[in-house]
Amino acid sequence: MSGRDLTRRQLFGLFRLRPEPAAPPPRPLRHPGLPPPLRPPGALDEERLADTCRRCGECVRACPVGAILPLGEEYGPWAGTPHIVARKQPCVICEGLRCTAVCPTGALRPLAAPAEVAMGHAFRDWQRCQAFWGTPCDDCRRACPVPGAIYVDSHDHPHVDTLVCVGCGRCEQACPMEPPAIVVRPATEQG
Numbered sequence: 001m002s003g004r005d006l007t008r009r010q011l012f013g014l015f016r017l018r019p020e021p022a023a024p025p026p027r028p029l030r031h032p033g034l035p036p037p038l039r040p041p042g043a044l045d046e047e048r049l050a051d052t053c054r055r056c057g058e059c060v061r062a063c064p065v066g067a068i069l070p071l072g073e074e075y076g077p078w079a080g081t082p083h084i085v086a087r088k089q090p091c092v093i094c095e096g097l098r099c100t101a102v103c104p105t106g107a108l109r110p111l112a113a114p115a116e117v118a119m120g121h122a123f124r125d126w127q128r129c130q131a132f133w134g135t136p137c138d139d140c141r142r143a144c145p146v147p148g149a150i151y152v153d154s155h156d157h158p159h160v161d162t163l164v165c166v167g168c169g170r171c172e173q174a175c176p177m178e179p180p181a182i183v184v185r186p187a188t189e190q191g
Contacts, residue, residue, distance in 0.1 A: 036186045037075070038083055038084045038086055038167065038169065038186045039082065039083060039186060039188065040068050041100055041116075042097065042103075042116075043107065043108055044107055045188065050081060052106060052107040054107075055070065055081065057070065058103060059103055059108055060082065062102045063098065063099055064092070064094050064098065065089055065092050065094075067092070068084060068099055069082070069083060070083075082108070086173055086184050087173055087180060088173070089173070090168050090173045091117075091119065091168040091169060092168070092170070093117055093166070097111050097117070117166040119167035119168060120167030120185050120187045120188075121160065121162040121184065121187075122165050122167065122182050123162075123182065123183060124140070124158060124159065125181050125182070125183075126181075129181040130177060130181070131152075131158055136156060137176065138152050139174045139175060139176060140172075140174055140175055141158050141171075142174070143173065144171050145168065146168070148161055150165070150171060167186070168184075
């Protein structure tokens with residue numbers, strides 16, 4: 001068989017010395033069967049956070065109220081990355097946002113001001129909220145550190161302004177209902 005008798009496919013096959021490696025399967029952005037974690041201020045998106053965070057614990061140690069915890073082993077590739085359980089201990093949006101200032105890798109990006117915090121948004125379940133069932137309550141509004149994020153209407157019902165809410169979780173912790181009638185959904189769950 002002469003060189004002219006080769007088909008294009010055969011010709012290109014001659015230059016292929018080894019098979020191309022299979023691409024690794026993409027890492028899921030969701031945590032199947034597990035709640036999406038509420039991340040501290042300045043956190044990168046889930047994919048980049050898992051790859052960037054070195055799980056050193058500096059943010060955990062820097063948090064003045066102990067709100068930041070490492071994710072458990074059940075989260076697989078995200079295990080050890082920082083998260084907050086708002087019902088137990090929410091972010092207090094401390095002076096200087098210490099967790100972002102100490103992160104050595106940029107997994108938690110430094111933020112210039114508390115107004116840049118965007119951890120998520122609070123959502124109220126009116127069916128669980130006692131203020132909608134005749135018991136006066138504005139615990140969530142009083143706990144909120146962000147002016148205007150939670151407001152009470154003319155019927156004494158609390159509402160969340162998601163354009164203002166930063167997702168710190170103080171409202172969730174303050175809610176007297178169990179489970180809480182107001183919860184923070186992480187920014188990663190909303191995108």
